[in-house]
Each structure stands twice: as structure tokens, then as C-alpha cells.
Amino acid sequence: MLAQAKRGPRDWLEWPFFEPRHRALVERLDAFIASLEVDAINHNDVDGSCRRLVREMGRAGLLEAAVAPADSDASAIDSRSACLARETFAWRDGLADFAFAMQGLGSGAIAIAGSPELRAAVLPKTRAGEWLAAFALSETEAGSDAAAMACSALLDGDSYAIDGEKTWISNGGIADVYTLFARTGEAPGARGVSAFVVFPDDPGFSVVERIEVIAPHPLATLRLENCRVPIGRRLGPPGGGFKIAMQTLDIFRASVAAAALGLARRALDESLEHARARRMFGGALVDLQLTQAALGDMATEIDAAALLTYRAAWRRDVQKLSTTREAAMAKMTATESAQRVIDRAVQMFGGRGVRRGEVVESLYREVRALRIYEGATEVQKLIVARELLKSH
Ligand code: COS
Numbered sequence: 001m002l003a004q005a006k007r008g009p010r011d012w013l014e015w016p017f018f019e020p021r022h023r024a025l026v027e028r029l030d031a032f033i034a035s036l037e038v039d040a041i042n043h044n045d046v047d048g049s050c051r052r053l054v055r056e057m058g059r060a061g062l063l064e065a066a067v068a069p070a071d072s073d074a075s076a077i078d079s080r081s082a083c084l085a086r087e088t089f090a091w092r093d094g095l096a097d098f099a100f101a102m103q104g105l106g107s108g109a110i111a112i113a114g115s116p117e118l119r120a121a122v123l124p125k126t127r128a129g130e131w132l133a134a135f136a137l138s139e140t141e142a143g144s145d146a147a148a149m150a151c152s153a154l155l156d157g158d159s160y161a162i163d164g165e166k167t168w169i170s171n172g173g174i175a176d177v178y179t180l181f182a183r184t185g186e187a188p189g190a191r192g193v194s195a196f197v198v199f200p201d202d203p204g205f206s207v208v209e210r211i212e213v214i215a216p217h218p219l220a221t222l223r224l225e226n227c228r229v230p231i232g233r234r235l236g237p238p239g240g241g242f243k244i245a246m247q248t249l250d251i252f253r254a255s256v257a258a259a260a261l262g263l264a265r266r267a268l269d270e271s272l273e274h275a276r277a278r279r280m281f282g283g284a285l286v287d288l289q290l291t292q293a294a295l296g297d298m299a300t301e302i303d304a305a306a307l308l309t310y311r312a313a314w315r316r317d318v319q320k321l322s323t324t325r326e327a328a329m330a331k332m333t334a335t336e337s338a339q340r341v342i343d344r345a346v347q348m349f350g351g352r353g354v355r356r357g358e359v360v361e362s363l364y365r366e367v368r369a370l371r372i373y374e375g376a377t378e379v380q381k382l383i384v385a386r387e388l389l390k391s392h
Pocket of ligand 1: 190247376
């Protein structure tokens with residue numbers, strides 16, 4: 001749980017990527033995080049905190065920035081709004097960002113490829129914060145190499161029988177709805193995967209392990225044993241699941257970059273406050289040129305990451321163009337640079353920087369997973385290179 005701190009100026013909201021409605025959204029987001037009770041986010045109760053946060057975000061209408069309405073497709077998700085929300089939530093607390101983000105990632109495939117019935121059943125509840133959503137793609141042997149998944153779904157009459165395990169599933173164990181990817185065997189590799197909507201009370205569905213990580217988030221391993229899912233809960237055509245997964249990731253990858261930005265901006269705000277207050281060598285820490293060099297690097301890395309992030313979001317929203325390359329560039333740059341920014345903040349805080357309960361200590365733990373999840377940095381480099389080779 002992180003207490004409120006003073007925010008730096010947000011003149012970047014005047015960049016040409018944004019419209020007046022985005023600045024209005026940021027005001028609503030600010031009011032929301034300021035209104036959260038100090039103990040609303042409890043890292044010792046991640047399940048309860050996520051449920052509460054999602055319910056409150058839903059009531060405040062903020063999940064509209066992550067989840068499409070039932071009568072529209074994924075183009076209704078405004079990437080700039082999703083990014084601004086993740087930035088603002090991450091600045092306040094990594095778990096708040098996580099809770100918001102999962103509503104989008106967990107329901108994105110349904111917005112992209114769900115039947116009208118599935119959209120009507122899932123999207124309004126997810127958008128209102130009544131249901132928690134999850135995205136079940138990864139397996140022990142299929143993380144970065146997502147097409148290597150082994151979990152299978154065999155058509156048997158009017159339902160699929162799903163067998164296998166999914167792991168590192170965010171919201172695993174607490175989600176009310178899962179978008180799950182399994183091998184249906186139309187072809188080897190990526191072309192033989194389909195997407196499904198699975199509910200935790202489907203027979204044969206179980207949570208086998210809750211996973212603890214360095215920054216507390218609800219994560220689990222799921223098991224599917226002859227889990228029966230009606231054919232109508234398949235998303236898109238048989239064998240079309242891998243593309244749906246990639247399209248979902250394309251939409252939300254820029255928002256991971258935005259979350260990293262939120263964490264980095266918080267680190268910079270904390271560092272400035274600390275460097276001015278901390279007495280050292282007869283003056284203040286901020287008087288030292290090495291401190292100023294660190295602050296200069298931090299601010300520059302943040303702006304560079306922000307430009308890539310909002311370029312990707314703007315390109316999708318306004319130009320309506322593919323952002324596979326731009327989102328990958330933004331994700332790898334913003335997450336890697338946020339790690340460096342936060343590390344400098346910890347260094348500036350000295351011993352306090354590694355003390356449990358300090359804001360920068362918490363940021364240091366929070367930022368690490370962002371370089372791994374939704375496609376590790378190494379995968380983003382591959383994606384950028386492939387897109388480059390396609391277009392040159
Ligand atoms: N949008 C739409 N379709 C896409 C796509 C995208 N962004 N990326 C790939 N595809 C399509 C390809 O066009 C190809 O379709 P065809 O067979 O019809 O040509 C198919 O998907 C397979 O693509 P490719 O051959 O590039 O797949 P690879 O197995 O080589 O995988 C990477 C490519 C590495 C990019 C992919 O596995 C990936 O993104 N991995 C990271 C997964 C991830 O983020 N995991 C984290 C889990 S969520 S926390």
C-alpha cells in the first residue's frame with residue numbers, strides 16, 4: 001500500500017496525441033485515486049483488494065477505458081484512455097493498475113471475436129466491475145513461445161473437452177470469466193489453436209496452485225480435466241485462436257508501457273522530493289551534480305518512453321492502423337527504462353531505498369514483472385524485427 005505523494009506537472013497532456021476528453025478522464029482518474037481510502041489497497045489481501053478496486057472502478061465508469069460495450073467490437077476500446085488509466089493507477093499502486101488491466105486483457109478476445117450472445121453475457125458485467133476477467137494463454141512450456149501450448153480442446157458432440165494446465169494466470173483463482181486458449185489441432189503450431197470462454201464453475205475446471213511473486217498480485221495455475229465447454233463458447237473460427245491472442249496483446253501491450261511509465265513517474269516524483277529534503281555534505285542532495293545527472297537521465301528516459309507509448313496508442317485510435325511494431329517498441333522501451341529509472345531512485349534513497357515499506361522499494365518490486373509479462377523484452381525485439389523485415 002502506497003501513500004499519496006505530490007505529483008509532478010503533467011504538461012505532456014498537452015501533446016498532440018490527446019483530446020480534451022483525455023484530459024477530462026485524467027481528472028476523473030485523479031479524483032478516483034485521491035478518494036481511495038488509505039487501506040483500500042492491502043497487499044496482504046490481494047484477492048479482496050482486487051475485487052474491491054474493480055467494483056469501485058466499475059461504479060466510477062472507469063472500466064469503460066478497458067472493456068468494450070456489448071454492442072461494439074474492440075475498436076471501441078480507446079488505447080489512449082486505457083494508457084492514461086494504467087499510468088495513473090500504476091502511479092498510485094501496482095495492484096490498482098493490475099486490477100484495471102486484467103479487465104481489459106481478460107475480455108479483449110471476447111470483444112474481438114465473441115458472438116453477440118457471449119458479448120452480452122460477459123462484457124457488461126466485466127465493464128461494470130461485477131465480474132473479474134482473466135487471460136489464460138501461458139503454460140509451463142509455452143510462455144514466449146505461445147504457439148507451443150499443449151492444453152488441448154477436442155470437439156465431442158456439441159461441446160469441447162479441454163485438458164491441460166495453464167500457469168502464471170493473472171486473476172487466476174478469483175476471476176469470474178476466463179478467456180482460454182487451447183490446441184484444437186486443425187494444423188500444427190499457431191494455426192491449430194482456438195480460443196474459448198471458460199467459467200470457473202465449468203465441470204473439470206480447478207485451481208491447482210496460487211503463485212506468490214515479489215510484488216503481490218493474484219496469480220494461479222489452472223487445471224482442466226475433461227472440462228466441458230459448449231461449442232458456442234468458442235471465440236472465432238476453429239484454429240483462429242492464436243491470431244485472436246496476438247490481436248488482444250497488440251491492443252494491450254501499449255498499456256503495459258503506460259503502466260511502466262506510471263511507476264517511473266512516481267519514482268521521479270519521489271526522488272525529487274527526497275533529493276530536495278535530504279541534507280548532505282553541508283547542502284541538499286539535489287545540489288550535487290551527480291544527483292542532477294541522475295534526475296536528467298530519469299526525466300529524459302520517461303519522456304522518450306511516453307512518446308513511444310502514446311504514439312502507439314494514437315496510431316491505433318486515430319490512424320486505425322496496425323500497432324504491432326509500435327506497441328512492441330513502446331513496451332520494451334518503457335519497461336526497460338522504468339526499471340533503470342526506479343533503480344536510480346532506489347540508489348538516491350540510499351539505505352531507505354531498500355527498506356520494506358518505502359515507496360521506491362515497492363516500485364522496485366512492482367516494475368520487474370513488466371519486462372516479462374505480455375511478451376518479454378526479447379520477444380518484443382523479435383516482433384519489431386519481423387515487422388521491419390516485412391515492410392522494408
Ligand atoms: N496480429 C494478428 N495475427 C498475428 C499477429 C498479430 N500481432 N502476430 C502473429 N500473427 C499470426 C501470423 O500472421 C500467423 O498467421 P498465419 O499462420 O495465418 O500466417 C500466426 O499468427 C503465427 O504467427 P508466427 O508464425 O509469427 O508465430 P510464432 O509462433 O513464430 O510466434 C511470437 C510469434 C513470438 C511473436 C508470439 O509467440 C508471441 O507474441 N509470444 C509472446 C506471447 C506472450 O506475450 N506471452 C505472454 C502471455 S500473456 S501474459
